[in-house]
Amino acid sequence: MHHSTHDILAPVPGIARQIHSFHFGPRGAGKLYIQASLHADELPGMLVAWHLKQRLAEFEAQGLLRREIVLVPIANPVGLEQVLMDVPLGRYELQSGENFNRHFVDLSDQIGDQIAEHLSQDAQHNIALIRESLRRALDAHTAHTPLQSQRLTLQRLACDAEMVLDLHCDFEAVAHLYTTPEAWPQVEPLSRYLGAQASLLATDSGGQSFDECFTLVWWQLQQRFGKQFPIPQGSFSVTVELRGQGDVSHPLAEQDCTAILDYLTRYGAIEGEPAALPALPYPATPLAGVEPVATPMGGLLVFHVKPGQYLQAGELIAEVIDPLSDRVTPVRNTQAGLLYARSLRRMATAGMVIAHVAGNQAYRSGYLLSP
Numbered sequence: 379m380h381h382s383t384h385d386i387l388a389p390v391p392g393i394a395r396q397i398h399s400f401h402f403g404p405r406g407a408g409k410l411y412i413q414a415s416l417h418a419d420e421l422p423g424m425l426v427a428w429h430l431k432q433r434l435a436e437f438e439a440q441g442l443l444r445r446e447i448v449l450v451p452i453a454n455p456v457g458l459e460q461v462l463m464d465v466p467l468g469r470y471e472l473q474s475g476e477n478f479n480r481h482f483v484d485l486s487d488q489i490g491d492q493i494a495e496h497l498s499q500d501a502q503h504n505i506a507l508i509r510e511s512l513r514r515a516l517d518a519h520t521a522h523t524p525l526q527s528q529r530l531t532l533q534r535l536a537c538d539a540e541m542v543l544d545l546h547c548d549f550e551a552v553a554h555l556y557t558t559p560e561a562w563p564q565v566e567p568l569s570r571y572l573g574a575q576a577s578l579l580a581t582d583s584g585g586q587s588f589d590e591c592f593t594l595v596w597w598q599l600q601q602r603f604g605k606q607f608p609i610p611q612g613s614f615s616v617t618v619e620l621r622g623q624g625d626v627s628h629p630l631a632e633q634d635c636t637a638i639l640d641y642l643t644r645y646g647a648i649e650g651e652p653a654a655l656p657a658l659p660y661p662a663t664p665l666a667g668v669e670p671v672a673t674p675m676g677g678l679l680v681f682h683v684k685p686g687q688y689l690q691a692g693e694l695i696a697e698v699i700d701p702l703s704d705r706v707t708p709v710r711n712t713q714a715g716l717l718y719a720r721s722l723r724r725m726a727t728a729g730m731v732i733a734h735v736a737g738n739q740a741y742r743s744g745y746l747l748s749p
Contacts, residue, residue, distance in 0.1 A: 379400055379401065379402055379434075379435050379438060380400070380401040381398065381399075381400055381401075382398070382399045382400075382401065383396045383397070383398055383399075384396060384397040384398075384399065384531045384534075384535070386455065386456070386524055386527045386528050386531060387521055387522075387523065387524050387526075387527035388524070389473075389524050395455045395456060395524070395528075396455065397450060397452075397453070397455065397528070397531045397532065397535070398450065398451070398452065399448055399449070399450050399535055400431055400434075400448070400449045400450075400451070401446060401447075401448050401449075402434040402435065402437070402438045402443055402446070402447045402448075402449070403434075403438060403443030403444070403445055403446045403447050403647075404443065404444070404445070404446060405446050406446075407444060407445050407446065408444075408445040408446065408540055408647070409445060409446045409447075409448065409538060409539045409540060410445055410446070410447045410448070410539055410540065410541045410542075410543075410642065410647055411447075411448045411450075411535065411536040411539035411541070411542045411543070412427065412430065412447065412448070412449050412450070412542075412543045412545065412638075413427075413449075413450035413451075413453040413532065413535075413536070413543075413544055413545065413588075414426065414427040414450070414451050414452070414453060414545040415427075415451075415452060415453055415454055415458070415468075415545070415546075416453040416454050416478055416479050416532075416544060416546065416588060417454070417457070417468050417469045417478055417479060417546060418454040418455075418456075418457030418458040418460065418466065418468025418469075418478070419457070419466040419467070419468030419469060419623065420468070420546050420547040420623060421547075421623070421626050422545075422547045422620040422621060422622075422623075422625050422626050422630065422631065422634075423545025423546060423547065423618070423620050424451055424452065424545075425626055425627075425628070425631040426545060426620060426631045426634045426635050426638070427449055427450075427451035427545065428451060428631070429628075429631050429632055429635035430449060430635050430638065430639070431449055431451065433635060433639060434447055434449065437648055441649075442648055442649040442650060443647065443648060443649075444646060444647055444648065444649055445646075445647040447642070447647065448535060448536070448539070450532070450535065453532060453544075454468065454478055454528065455528070456471060456478070456524055456525060456528050457469070457471065457478050460472055471525045473523075473525070474523070474525060476525065477585070477749065478525070478528075479546075479585075479587050479588055480585040480586060480587055480747075481529070481585070481586055482529050482532075482533055482586050482587065482588055482591035483516065483519055483529065483530065483533060483591065484586055484591065484594070485512065485515045485516070485519075485595065486594065486595050486598040486599065488515055489508065489511045489512055489515060489595060489599065490598070490599055490602050490603070492511045492515070493507050493508060493511050493599075494603070497603060497606070497607040497609075498607065499607065499608065500608075501608040501609070501610050504607060504608060504609050504610075505609075505610060505612045508595075508596070508599060508609070508612060509537070509538040509612065512537045512538065512595065513534070513537055513538055516530065516533055516534045516537055517534065529588075532588065533588075533591060536588075536592065537592065539592075539613060540612065540613055540614070541613070541614060541615075541616075541645070542588075542589060542592055542613065542614070542615040542616070543615075543616050543618055543638070544588050544589050544615065544616070544617045544618065545618050545620060546617055546618065546619050546620070547619055547620045547621055547622055547623055547625065548619050548621070548622055548623075548718075548719040549622055549623060549719060549720065549721055549722040550622040550623075550624075550685055550719065550720050550721070550722055551619060551621050551622045551685050551718055551719035551720070552575040552576070552621060552685045552686040552718050552719075553572050553573055553574045553575060553618075553619065553620060553621050553634075554574050554575055554576035554577065554578065554619045554718045554719070554736075555568070555569055555572070555574050555576075555577055555578070555616055555617060555618045555619060556578045556579075556580070556583070556589065556616070556617040556619070556665065557577070557578075557579060557589075557614070557615065557616045557617070558579060558580065558581050558590075558593050558597075558614070558615075559579045559580075559581060560581065560593075560597065560611055560614070561593065561611065561614035561615070561616070562577070562579055562662055564614055564645075565577070565614065565616050566658065566662070567641055567644050567645075567655055568616060568618075568637075568638070568641040569658060569662070570655050570656045570657065570658050571637035571638070571640045571641050571653070571655070571656065572618065572634065572637045572638075572641075573637070573656065573659055574618075574659065574660075575659045575660050575686055575716060575718055576660055576663065576716055576718040576736040577658075577660070577661075577662040577663070578662075578663060578664070578665040578668060578736060579662050579663070579664055579665060580664065580665035580666065580746055581593075581594075581597060582594060582597075583665055583745070583746040583747050584744060584745035584746055584747060585745060585747050587617070587747065588615075588617075589615035589616065589617045590615065592613045592615050593611070593613060593614060593615050595613075596609070596610075596611050596612050596613055597611070619719075620634055622685075622719075622722075623722065640652055640653040660716055660736070661738075663715070663736045663737065663738050664738075664739075664740040665746050666740035666741065666742045666743060666746055667713075667715070667736065667737040667738055667739050667740045667741060667742075668715075668734055668735065668736050668737065668742070668746070669711055669712060669713055669715065669734070669735040669737055670731045670733075670734055670748075671695055671709060671710075671711055671731065671732055671733040671734070671735060672709075672729055672730060672731050672732065673696075673698050673707075673709055673726040673727070673728065673729065673730050673732055674698075674707060674709070674728065674729075675698060675700075675707060675726075675728045676698070676700075676725070676726050676727045676728045676730075677698040677699050677700045677701075677705075677707070677725075677726055678698070678699040678700075678701060678724065678725060678726075679696055679697075679698055679721070679723065679724045679725060679726040679732060680696060680697045680698075680699060680724075681695065681696045681720060681732075681733075682694045682695060682696055682697070683695050683696075683717055683733075684717075684720075685717055685718055685719055685720055686716070686717070686718070687716070687717050688714075688715070688716050688717075689711050689714060689715060689716070689717055689735060690714050691711060691712060691713050691714045692710050692711065692712070693710060693711060694708050694709075694710055695709050695710060695711055695717070695732070695733055696708075696709045696732060696733070697709065698726050709732065711733075711735045713735065713737040713739070713741075714737060714738075715735040715736045715737035715738065716735065716736045717733055717734070717735050718734060718735075718736055719733065719734045720732060720733040720734075721733065731748070
C-alpha cells in the first residue's frame with residue numbers, strides 16, 4: 379500500500395487541510411477509484427472505506443490484486459469540520475453555499491479541441507490519448523478557493539480511472555445507486571451484490587456532480603467524434619447510496635464491503651472466484667422517472683410509509699399536521715413506484731421535499747438532482 383497526501387488550498391494562514399489517498403495493487407494495469415463521504419455528513423461510506431482498506435491490504439499482501447485500486451476514505455475535509463452548535467453541515471460549503479458534489483470542472487470542449495488532430499482508428503490509442511489529455515488539463519487548471527482546490531484534487535486522483543465508485547447515503551433510505559444507461563450493463567452486478575432497491579439511470583442529471591464529471595467527458599467526446607473515430611466509454615461511474623445517515627455500523631459496513639469486493643472480483647480487479655450473483659431487487663428505472671414528493675404546507679410531519687415500500691399511485695405517504703388549527707393535510711404520490719428515501723426532518727415547511735419515489739416512466743427533464 380502506498381499512502382499519499384494532497385494539500386488543499388488554505389483559507390487563511392495557520393490552517394492546513396489534506397486529502398489522503400491509499401493506493402493498492404500494480405500500477406499500469408488499469409485503475410479503479412473509490413471515495414467516501416463527499417457529503418461530509420454522510421458517514422456509512424467512510425466506515426465501508428475503512429473496512430475496504432483492511433481487506434485490500436490483505437489482498438495486496440497475498441498478490442491477488444490485478445489492477446491499481448485508489449481509496450480515499452475522507453473525500454471532504456472542508457465539510458467535515460463544519461459543525462455548528464452540534465449539528466454537522468457537510469452537504470454545502472458554508473462560505474459559498476455550494477453543494478460539495480456539484481460544479482466539478484468540465485473540460486470536455488477543451489479536451490476535444492486538443493485531441494481532434496491526434497485521434498486514430500485505434501480505440502486503445504484514443505483511450506490513452508484522452509486520459510493523458512485529461513490529466514494534463516486538470517494539472518494545468520488553477521483553483522482559487524479551498525472548495526475548488528478540493529474538487530480539483532479529487533478529479534486529478536480519479537480522472538484516469540476506468541471505474542469510479544462514489545460512496546454516499548441519503549437521509550433515511552434503502553440502498554440504491556445512480557449511474558448512466560450506458561454503464562448499466564457493467565453496473566448491474568454491483569446493484570445485485572449491494573441489494574440496491576433502486577438503480578436510477580441518467581446520462582446527464584445536471585449540476586456536474588463528481589460521478590458525471592468523468593462519464594460526461596467520454597460521452598460528449600463520443601458525440602463529437604464517434605462517427606469518425608472509435609471512442610469507447612473509457613470510464614464509468616457509480617454513486618452508491620448506502621441507506622441512511624444513521625446506518626453506521628460494523629455489520630452493515632462489512633456487508634457492503636464484501637459486496638463491493640465481490641463486484642471487483644467479478645470485474646476482474648481481484649483474483650478469485652466471484653460470489654454467485656443475487657437477484658436484482660428492483661429493475662433499473664430512469665432518474666427522470668423519480669417523483670420528489672413535496673408538502674403543500676408546513677406543519678408536523680408524520681410518515682405512514684417507510685423506505686423500501688412499493689406504492690401505488692395516490693397512496694398516503696405522510697400527514698402534515700397544524701397543531702394550532704388542527705388541520706391535517708395528507709401527502710400522496712402521483713405515480714406508482716418504490717419509495718427509496720425520505721426526510722429526516724419531522725417539521726415540514728411549505729414546498730419541502732419529504733420523499734422520493736422511483737417510477738418506471740420518465741416525465742421530468744433538465745436538472746434532476748436534489749439541491
